[in-house]
Amino acid sequence: MENQETLVPPRKILVCDTTLRDGHQSLMATRLTMKDMIPMLEQMEEAGFYSVECWGGATFDSCLRFLNEDPWERLRTFKRYFKKTKLQALLRGQNLLGYRPYPDDVITYFIEKAVDNGLDIIRVFDALNDMRNLETTVKAAKKAGAHVQGAVVYTISPVHDIPAFVAIAQQMYDMGVDSICLKDMAGIISPYIARDLTRAIRAAVPLPLQIHSHYTSGMAGAAYLMAIPEGIDIIDTALSPLAMGTSQPATETMIASLRGTPYDTGIDLSKLFPISAYLREAVKKYNIKYDVVGGVDANVLSYQVPGGMLSNFADQLGENLHRLPEVLDEVPKVRAELGYPPLVTPSSQMVGTQAVANVLAGRYTMVTNEVRSYLAGHYGRTPVPIDPDFRTSIIKDTPVVEERYANLLPPGLADGRKAIGHLMETDEDLLSYLAFPEVAEKFLQQRMAGKIKVDLSIAEENAKEGKSGVYPLP
Numbered sequence: 001m002e003n004q005e006t007l008v009p010p011r012k013i014l015v016c017d018t019t020l021r022d023g024h025q026s027l028m029a030t031r032l033t034m035k036d037m038i039p040m041l042e043q044m045e046e047a048g049f050y051s052v053e054c055w056g057g058a059t060f061d062s063c064l065r066f067l068n069e070d071p072w073e074r075l076r077t078f079k080r081y082f083k084k085t086k087l088q089a090l091l092r093g094q095n096l097l098g099y100r101p102y103p104d105d106v107i108t109y110f111i112e113k114a115v116d117n118g119l120d121i122i123r124v125f126d127a128l129n130d131m132r133n134l135e136t137t138v139k140a141a142k143k144a145g146a147h148v149q150g151a152v153v154y155t156i157s158p159v160h161d162i163p164a165f166v167a168i169a170q171q172m173y174d175m176g177v178d179s180i181c182l183k184d185m186a187g188i189i190s191p192y193i194a195r196d197l198t199r200a201i202r203a204a205v206p207l208p209l210q211i212h213s214h215y216t217s218g219m220a221g222a223a224y225l226m227a228i229p230e231g232i233d234i235i236d237t238a239l240s241p242l243a244m245g246t247s248q249p250a251t252e253t254m255i256a257s258l259r260g261t262p263y264d265t266g267i268d269l270s271k272l273f274p275i276s277a278y279l280r281e282a283v284k285k286y287n288i289k290y291d292v293v294g295g296v297d298a299n300v301l302s303y304q305v306p307g308g309m310l311s312n313f314a315d316q317l318g319e320n321l322h323r324l325p326e327v328l329d330e331v332p333k334v335r336a337e338l339g340y341p342p343l344v345t346p347s348s349q350m351v352g353t354q355a356v357a358n359v360l361a362g363r364y365t366m367v368t369n370e371v372r373s374y375l376a377g378h379y380g381r382t383p384v385p386i387d388p389d390f391r392t393s394i395i396k397d398t399p400v401v402e403e404r405y406a407n408l409l410p411p412g413l414a415d416g417r418k419a420i421g422h423l424m425e426t427d428e429d430l431l432s433y434l435a436f437p438e439v440a441e442k443f444l445q446q447r448m449a450g451k452i453k454v455d456l457s458i459a460e461e462n463a464k465e466g467k468s469g470v471y472p473l474p
């Protein structure tokens with residue numbers, strides 16, 4: 001055993017801690033406030049992480065919609081604390097941080113500003129793995145001087161096999177990305193598939209590889225351990241109070257698992273315990289529903305429905321909750337009819353909402369605008385072509401876009417400035433507006449009226465003095 005281990009050349013595994021983004025997005029609906037994060041940032045900076053994922057995904061929307069925080073201010077605050085540790089964000093390719101495709105000029109300016117404000121690593125993915133939807137983001141990120149990472153979206157379907165995922169990674173390499181992430185947002189990759197897929201991508205693409213999975217089905221930790229020897233360089237983990245369940249494997253667990261092996265992270269666990277102790281206290285008031293999001297969810301194995309989708313079903317069904325089994329049967333049917341999209345934002349919402357509508361109102365009696373746009377090609381090329389008769393039955397003679405849809409979108413910046421100029425204090429406000437028009441307009445109006453005062457100074461003072469105060473919810 002010992003001899004065998006020493007035959008492997010040491011290869012230090014880097015850790016990307018996701019607590020500040022995916023950790024709270026997965027377990028507590030993205031509600032962690034900046035005030036509650038600040039007391040732990042200095043210690044996180046000293047922990048020895050390669051990067052912290054702290055921005056993008058649903059955080060931008062949540063800041064404006066629920067927390068009355070300026071997402072740009074949040075990014076700048078992170079940058080003040082993290083100097084050695086790289087700041088990472090997740091962007092949805094041409095869909096940016098939202099649920100629909102944005103014009104190229106908006107994407108380019110958004111990325112330029114995000115890098116200006118302190119972002120180092122931009123992870124981009126497209127829900128359909130349509131590489132045309134990553135062109136603008138990759139180009140803009142490179143131009144802005146960021147490290148751009150292409151995320152291969154993992155899913156299970158009759159058409160998604162290892163050669164298909166390797167081909168996606170190769171296309172990303174050809175586009176000029178700096179690294180590749182194997183992104184398993186539903187937490188369904190099995191340890192042996194993770195091993196084989198990593199080995200295949202490693203052999204085909206000479207770039208750093210990162211793995212991102214969720215503990216939803218209970219397999220993520222094992223998947224990481226099987227993938228690491230095959231060539232994974234960086235793992236995504238979350239601090240234990242916001243780990244496991246629908247979140248990532250725990251940072252402490254993975255570091256301990258790798259200690260003393262050729263893949264030792266070199267991180268001193270004792271530096272993490274005080275951070276987790278603080279965080280465990282800080283998240284108490286958010287009442288995380290661990291019974292829903294915390295354990296192993298066997299549904300994800302039988303229906304491949306990720307945890308977030310299940311809780312949405314409960315909301316959407318309301319008094320019809322007893323029909324949930326029918327909805328779960330309907331999901332794979334809708335997914336097949338829509339050409340097997342991976343279930344990730346925004347396709348997960350489309351498939352989920354349509355499945356609920358099909359059960360409650362009859363199949364495709366009610367069709368959302370998003371599904372209509374999707375069928376008309378606005379979100380890109382589906383993994384399997386959509387049956388023309390099915391498509392026509394829903395969108396009638398609406399023209400189907402074959403080219404990259406963003407080619408057809410008029411520029412958005414000038415019109416946005418006209419619409420929101422009177423409420424803008426910074427250029428970044430324009431981008432908040434373009435990303436989420438109604439929500440941002442309301443936020444900017446309230447700010448102008450002096451109703452938004454998030455005072456972080458007390459939290460920052462306490463952090464300086466080494467006091468980790470726990471604050472009440474806004």
Ligand code: CO
Pocket residue numbers: 022184185212213214
């Ligand atoms: Co994730």
